Amino acid sequence: MTQVESGNYFAGVDIGSTMTKVVILGEGKEFCLIGPTGPEHRKMANRVMEEALRSASISLEDLTYIIATGYGRINVPFADRQVTEITCHAKGMARLIPSARTVIDIGGQDSKGIRLENGKVIDFVMNDKCAAGTGRFLEIIADALGVPLTKLGELSLSAEKPASISNTCTVFAEQEVISQLAAGESIPNLVAGIHQAAATRIHAMVSKLKFERDVAVTGGGAKNQGLVKALEAKFGFSLLIPGEPLVTGALGAALIGKEMCARAARKGVTLARKPRQLSEASFCC
Amino acid sequence: MSEIRKPRALATQAAGKAGKFGRANLAATLKAKEEGKKVAYMYINNGQDEIVRAMDIVPAWSENFAGVCSAKRDAEKFLQKAEAENFSRSLCTYATCTIGFDIWREELGEIPPNTPWGGMGRPDMIIGSAQQLCDPRIKWPQATQHYLRDVPVWMGTMYYPPWDQISDHRDQEELYVKYATEELRALVRFCEQHTGKKMDWDRLEAIVNLSDRTWDVFIDTYELRMAIPTPMDTGDAMNTMVPLTFNLGTQEAYDFYKELYDELKEKIALKKGVTENEKYRLVWGAGLPSWFALSDFQYFNDKGAVFPVETTYRNAEKIERLDLPKTNDPLEHIAWRWVRIWTHWYDKARKRPGSLPKVERIIEYLEDYHCDGVVFHCAYSCRSWHAGIIQQEQVLKKAYGDVPTLIMEGDIVDISSYNEVDTHNRIDAFMETLGAMKRKERANSAGP
Numbered sequence: 001m002t003q004v005e006s007g008n009y010f011a012g013v014d015i016g017s018t019m020t021k022v023v024i025l026g027e028g029k030e031f032c033l034i035g036p037t038g039p040e041h042r043k044m045a046n047r048v049m050e051e052a053l054r055s056a057s058i059s060l061e062d063l064t065y066i067i068a069t070g071y072g073r074i075n076v077p078f079a080d081r082q083v084t085e086i087t088c089h090a091k092g093m094a095r096l097i098p099s100a101r102t103v104i105d106i107g108g109q110d111s112k113g114i115r116l117e118n119g120k121v122i123d124f125v126m127n128d129k130c131a132a133g134t135g136r137f138l139e140i141i142a143d144a145l146g147v148p149l150t151k152l153g154e155l156s157l158s159a160e161k162p163a164s165i166s167n168t169c170t171v172f173a174e175q176e177v178i179s180q181l182a183a184g185e186s187i188p189n190l191v192a193g194i195h196q197a198a199a200t201r202i203h204a205m206v207s208k209l210k211f212e213r214d215v216a217v218t219g220g221g222a223k224n225q226g227l228v229k230a231l232e233a234k235f236g237f238s239l240l241i242p243g244e245p246l247v248t249g250a251l252g253a254a255l256i257g258k259e260m261c262a263r264a265a266r267k268g269v270t271l272a273r274k275p276r277q278l279s280e281a282s283f284c285c
Numbered sequence: 286m287s288e289i290r291k292p293r294a295l296a297t298q299a300a301g302k303a304g305k306f307g308r309a310n311l312a313a314t315l316k317a318k319e320e321g322k323k324v325a326y327m328y329i330n331n332g333q334d335e336i337v338r339a340m341d342i343v344p345a346w347s348e349n350f351a352g353v354c355s356a357k358r359d360a361e362k363f364l365q366k367a368e369a370e371n372f373s374r375s376l377c378t379y380a381t382c383t384i385g386f387d388i389w390r391e392e393l394g395e396i397p398p399n400t401p402w403g404g405m406g407r408p409d410m411i412i413g414s415a416q417q418l419c420d421p422r423i424k425w426p427q428a429t430q431h432y433l434r435d436v437p438v439w440m441g442t443m444y445y446p447p448w449d450q451i452s453d454h455r456d457q458e459e460l461y462v463k464y465a466t467e468e469l470r471a472l473v474r475f476c477e478q479h480t481g482k483k484m485d486w487d488r489l490e491a492i493v494n495l496s497d498r499t500w501d502v503f504i505d506t507y508e509l510r511m512a513i514p515t516p517m518d519t520g521d522a523m524n525t526m527v528p529l530t531f532n533l534g535t536q537e538a539y540d541f542y543k544e545l546y547d548e549l550k551e552k553i554a555l556k557k558g559v560t561e562n563e564k565y566r567l568v569w570g571a572g573l574p575s576w577f578a579l580s581d582f583q584y585f586n587d588k589g590a591v592f593p594v595e596t597t598y599r600n601a602e603k604i605e606r607l608d609l610p611k612t613n614d615p616l617e618h619i620a621w622r623w624v625r626i627w628t629h630w631y632d633k634a635r636k637r638p639g640s641l642p643k644v645e646r647i648i649e650y651l652e653d654y655h656c657d658g659v660v661f662h663c664a665y666s667c668r669s670w671h672a673g674i675i676q677q678e679q680v681l682k683k684a685y686g687d688v689p690t691l692i693m694e695g696d697i698v699d700i701s702s703y704n705e706v707d708t709h710n711r712i713d714a715f716m717e718t719l720g721a722m723k724r725k726e727r728a729n730s731a732g733p
Binding site (some may be wrong): 110123124208 | 675689706707711714717718721722724
């Protein structure tokens, strides 16, 4: 371990189940990079970080503090600290949409509701082990319909009458979609129906929190216009979406690192940091 | 095959010794068969312990056996055996684990190979306790008898007055005590019939008296955990509950808590806590633990969080606080103790609008043990207890205030219901929430 002395760059690395995101905060500049996670978390963290460093024209050694977040956060050997994505999303959202009091994070593998106050988490709720209401749910249905995941949102906007999907269980919903498709239901109507089913699930989960407005949506699900529209119908008001919802957690991680260093400097203490080395992925003992 | 895992760290020496009780209890059922003593399948927290002890019947605690299989991560073979007989996975996995073991033992005519801790001896009788709300305990003995056709079943039902916000439970209390006493009397007759012995009422009275003293020393000991830092947390209590839960009415159980009392006193004098840096104190608000994942308590401890108190397996109270009416009938005494322990938080709950007895108990612990938050555990197959957890959490927040809470998910026995990464992620997020709350409190107390 070496000790932090000075520096102007802070990085947040968010290794989600589907995508890896890196945000580097420099003096008045922000750089972000996104890539698929895949099975080898460490390798992808290295790759995305290398690209982000190239964009920022700096080296790994130039980073003052690095915070890893997301499900794969323990697989970032060069990260100085790990913070959960719940805290990071709250921090990132407080910066992107300061009026947000509730954050809905719709990720690839799970979804979460977060209540915040002054950028700090005061309560949270996560989906149970069921994939309903997560990106995985939509991914499986998109696959069953032969539609690219990125086209789901746009496609659902052309629905005439959303199909009624009674199951929120991913496996049963997939069967239901296939049988309705065979019965002649249109793909846009089915996709809109699936969005409604996912929105119902997410709304029920977030309702466990005593949520307050403004409500903002982040994560990959926020990029799906059809899902957002279905959620807005459930909530009964407009939801706020940041410009690039995928990087909210990584941005929050970088901001937390920056704050920690500032706090440490005020107290006259130095923060320990890991060696700045992009080691190759290894899953052997 | 059981999984080889690193032993869990325990804060007290007593917790390490508690396992010997469980192992000895199982061994006693096997030895009893050799010695021609009667063995009874029994179910915990039933009010029947002392009768069985006084009749020299050796109890075989089915839930304990399933818990041991789970803790050894060696229950799957029994669950699969039951599943092959069409017992659903969503049934109580304590029941399905034990029924799977029973089916297999009957098929082989001996204990199945590699059964954790040697398994349980075949019962001569099954003493059921259809405790209110726990539906599996009504049907479990009958389902077991389906495979053990020659084994007689007795089913007792010890009710207690239901909670009501406006009416005083004491108005009907005596009726419930009378009913419970008659149930216990029927159990004595059943035991006499199947052992061929008569009840020694003086001996029963002495055992009941010993149980009362054990309850007292148990509570005195556990209340030492109010100390800051706490000398023992719930991780240990999941071991130290064994003598109270499975050995009530024995001198060994009483002595165990006397010894634990002395150990905790010593730790308090040395200011030796569960963790070196106790940052957060939490109430284990409800739920049986995932026995195969008890190291999660260690995970909390490593992050500076401790559980000085839990509602789980704390089925005792100081006898004087229960204000039991005097009686010369030991069965009636057991009945009063039973009814009063279940109704202990009724008065307090009535005084707080919108509260519930179970919530009131959590509030009492939050205050008395200086806790910062509450953790619940939802075990999917134990619906009778866990179905009300979300309600308890919401009532707590509504009636008392916005206390940080965490609901974990898993099961008591079925490891396939558990996701370690997800569980640890939730714990991490909860720790960060508690940290933010503490910083806010500090900032507020520092003033503008």
